Amino acid sequence: MPDQLFSVADQSVLVSGGSRGIGLSLARGFAERDAHVIITGRDEQTLAAAADAISVGAHPVRWQVCDVADADQIPPVIDRVIEDLGRIDTLVNVAGVNIRQPVEDFTQDQFDFVLDINLRGAFFMAQEVGKTMLARGSGAIINIDSLNSDAPLKYVAPYAMSKCGLNAMTRSLAMEWGPSGVRVNGLAPGFILTDLTQKLWSDPTMKDWGEFNTPMGRLGTPDDLVGTAVFLASPAAAFLSGQTIYVDGGMIAGRVWPIPQDGGQ
Numbered sequence: 001m002p003d004q005l006f007s008v009a010d011q012s013v014l015v016s017g018g019s020r021g022i023g024l025s026l027a028r029g030f031a032e033r034d035a036h037v038i039i040t041g042r043d044e045q046t047l048a049a050a051a052d053a054i055s056v057g058a059h060p061v062r063w064q065v066c067d068v069a070d071a072d073q074i075p076p077v078i079d080r081v082i083e084d085l086g087r088i089d090t091l092v093n094v095a096g097v098n099i100r101q102p103v104e105d106f107t108q109d110q111f112d113f114v115l116d117i118n119l120r121g122a123f124f125m126a127q128e129v130g131k132t133m134l135a136r137g138s139g140a141i142i143n144i145d146s147l148n149s150d151a152p153l154k155y156v157a158p159y160a161m162s163k164c165g166l167n168a169m170t171r172s173l174a175m176e177w178g179p180s181g182v183r184v185n186g187l188a189p190g191f192i193l194t195d196l197t198q199k200l201w202s203d204p205t206m207k208d209w210g211e212f213n214t215p216m217g218r219l220g221t222p223d224d225l226v227g228t229a230v231f232l233a234s235p236a237a238a239f240l241s242g243q244t245i246y247v248d249g250g251m252i253a254g255r256v257w258p259i260p261q262d263g264g265q
Contacts (some may be wrong), residue, residue, distance in 0.1 A: 006234045009034040009058075012085045013233065016040050016068060016125050017095030019050040021194040022144060025222030026092055026229050028054040031061050033230060038081050040066040041095070068095050068121025069113075078128045090140045090233040091129040093122040093166075098159045111158050118162035123169060126184075130177060137181040140233050143170050145188035145244050150252045163188075167244055174242030183241040185232050190248025192220045212258075215250030 008030055018027040018039030027050075031037045034057045041047050047063040055061045062084065066077040081088060096118045099110050126141055133139025149167040152160035166186065173184040191210045193201055201207050201219060210219050228247050231237055246252050 005236045008233050011035045011089040012087050013090045014038045014088050015092045019046045021196050022222045023094035029226030031057040034058040038062045040064050042067045069116040071124040074124050074128045088129050093143045100155050103157045114158040115162050119165045133182045134180045139182045141184045142232050143186045145186040147190050147248050171242045186244030188244050188246045190251045213256050
């Protein structure tokens with residue numbers, strides 16, 4: 001018999017923001033390990049194509065249109081998933097956006113756009129799914145955090161604020177829902193190459209800086225996050241809650257500086 005410690009086979013896994021980038025890779029990772037995967041996003045055509053592309057395991061990947069910025073869209077989506085699959089074992093809160101510019105240039109609409117999806121949407125998605133988990137007495141929630149919750153980067157203030165809030169949300173939900181058997185953890189990526197960040201990291205200066213500041217000497221890929229997500233959803237993490245794991249190639253371990261190997265002596 002295979003070791004079931006890290007198994008997510010036959011789990012029902014909902015990936016919010018699962019049609020592209022990190023969410024798509026995480027959804028594929030669960031599908032490859034025979035979970036029942038449901039992805040949500042804002043665009044029906046993109047969702048349908050993504051679900052078809054990652055239906056690689058024992059079960060077809062399902063999809064539901066849901067803009068988490070509109071909290072009213074969330075309950076009927078969760079109702080349909082529960083009606084279809086009976087339960088949600090794991091929620092992966094991935095849906096997120098970013099705008100890069102100086103603080104003084106942000107409009108109210110831009111600020112709301114980032115916070116409504118990254119923090120408000122994640123909260124109400126977790127709340128709605130969490131109700132079903134509390135009623136059942138088990139479940140796992142994985143919030144996709146960011147290295148910005150450890151040390152904010154310049155020109156992404158609302159994004160950094162949203163991720164700091166998400167970090168606090170992870171711990172708050174873990175405190176409240178732990179007694180009912182619901183675990184809540186965060187997964188914080190470092191510098192990850194995705195279709196959305198390809199333009200940024202194609203700049204040689206940015207790429208060299210990112211690699212220099214990552215102790216492992218390279219930028220990450222979405223697939224680098226799959227193992228941690230599967231672990232957090234599996235029985236292996238049964239006593240792990242309220243934690244945020246930084247999958248960042250060692251970036252937050254310390255500061256890299258261009259000192260010579262002889263220490264500059």
